[in-house]
Amino acid sequence: MNYLPLNITSETNKLKTVILGTGTDQGKPYEINPVAKMHKQQGTYPTPEDIQEEIAGAKKTLEALGVKVIQPTNLSAKKQIFTRDIGFVIDNKFVIANMKEPLRQGEIEGIAFVLEQMNPDDVIRIPEGATIEGGDVLVHGEHVFVGISKRTNQKGFDYLKAQFPNKKFHALELVVSDDPAVNILHLDCAFQPVGSGFAIFHEEGFVNKPEIIFEVFGEENLIPVSQAEKNQMFPNIFSVGPNDVLIERNFSRLIQELEKRGITCHPVKYSETSKLSGLLRCSTLPLIRD
Numbered sequence: 035m036n037y038l039p040l041n042i043t044s045e046t047n048k049l050k051t052v053i054l055g056t057g058t059d060q061g062k063p064y065e066i067n068p069v070a071k072m073h074k075q076q077g078t079y080p081t082p083e084d085i086q087e088e089i090a091g092a093k094k095t096l097e098a099l100g101v102k103v104i105q106p107t108n109l110s111a112k113k114q115i116f117t118r119d120i121g122f123v124i125d126n127k128f129v130i131a132n133m134k135e136p137l138r139q140g141e142i143e144g145i146a147f148v149l150e151q152m153n154p155d156d157v158i159r160i161p162e163g164a165t166i167e168g169g170d171v172l173v174h175g176e177h178v179f180v181g182i183s184k185r186t187n188q189k190g191f192d193y194l195k196a197q198f199p200n201k202k203f204h205a206l207e208l209v210v211s212d213d214p215a216v217n218i219l220h221l222d223c224a225f226q227p228v229g230s231g232f233a234i235f236h237e238e239g240f241v242n243k244p245e246i247i248f249e250v251f252g253e254e255n256l257i258p259v260s261q262a263e264k265n266q267m268f269p270n271i272f273s274v275g276p277n278d279v280l281i282e283r284n285f286s287r288l289i290q291e292l293e294k295r296g297i298t299c300h301p302v303k304y305s306e307t308s309k310l311s312g313l314l315r316c317s318t319l320p321l322i323r324d
């Protein structure tokens with residue numbers, strides 16, 4: 035059997051194959067994070083149709099850039115938009131997340147047909163008691179940054195670290211709050227490497243100054259984003275290559291900052307989906323990059 039040649043060693047190498055979320059048959063609105071809760075209470079919760087249209091736009095843009103796009107099979111009354119969190123690839127291993135949020139457990143079944151195409155020796159399962167979600171895991175060459183959040187605990191970090199003895203793991207504690215303005219749901223809502231050696235960064239989202247980010251990237255290569263920009267989810271764009279990103283079309287300042295650094299921005303509409311507290315990185319689970 036020809037197994038899927040899983041390969042992820044960075045956030046930015048040229049993307050070959052990705053699992054993009056799907057917005058069909060979402061079930062009831064949920065309140066599982068402060069931002070979604072706020073929109074539900076305010077009556078501004080996004081409609082399934084708007085989400086489906088935004089995902090379709092992202093899919094079209096990814097395919098136009100030569101990326102193979104896989105989507106989960108539909109599960110009855112389940113949100114399957116944010117595939118990032120259900121599992122993730124480090125090097126040639128697929129890690130099945132152990133999701134803390136009960137409403138999201140079970141989403142993995144939608145990609146069972148993809149798991150079947152993997153070498154079973156390359157699939158890692160997280161044991162009971164250890165929780166980790168893919169939005170908290172970022173791979174950057176020899177470094178793996180892991181957010182310690184409401185969803186990812188120290189046991190999850192320790193277990194993951196033990197599976198990859200050749201990587202340098204960094205645990206970064208995130209600000210957890212019921213206030214949607216300050217809460218950081220996952221690490222990729224506050225930080226993401228982009229281009230060759232840059233990173234989008236919301237420093238206030240970390241409980242302690244994340245010295246390792248300054249060390250690895252250099253302060254001059256960090257693109258700071260404000261709290262208001264964090265709330266629009268600036269750090270959660272998605273790289274299709276070192277010189278190409280998918281980005282929400284209204285992120286004008288970030289588009290300027292990235293283009294100044296030689297990165298081409300491919301705008302998509304994603305503002306309705308973002309009301310659930312996830313943007314383009316959250317909606318994508320890369321399987322193969324160069």
Ligand SMILES: NC(=O)NCCC[C@H](N)C(=O)O
Pocket residue numbers: 066067070116118119135138168169170219220222223310311312313315316
């Ligand atoms: N990586 C991410 O930040 N994913 C976004 C997940 C949003 C989803 N509504 C959740 O609360 O789990």
